Amino acid sequence: DQEEIPIDPPEPTHEAPPLRMATLTNGMGDTKVNPPAIFTGKRTQLKTFINDLLLYFMVNARTYDTDTKKIAFMLSYMRDGTAGPWKEVKLEEQQTKEDWGGFPAFLEDLRKQFKPSDEEGDARTSLRLLKQ
16 A cells, blocks of 8 residues: 655746736826925925925926926925025016026025035934934
8 A cells, every 4th residue: 555645736837917007197197196295494304395396206207397397386385484485585586587597506595595504413413312
């Protein structure tokens, strides 16, 4: 009497179909990405505000295809605090100029106005607090 040894079933030879990435839109062609939070001028939130907007512009490049559209969208998220009055000044300045001066120039102006006063010191303090 020989005992039967079970044989493992053969590996399946078919492969799963490739995954397809779905593009979700809001009906206007924009890919659904979280919009930025309202920027009130709090200096510690500037970097996040800019990065969130750059990501939004990257995935919605067809919609925000000009510097004017990007700047207008950014300004629409600047309210209250010190950002609201700064936006009003920028809008008044734009009325006397033919253009905004370009998106890179606008970003530079925004960074100069709202950058943390002591970025290096703030970073050291944050690291020290993390170690505790």
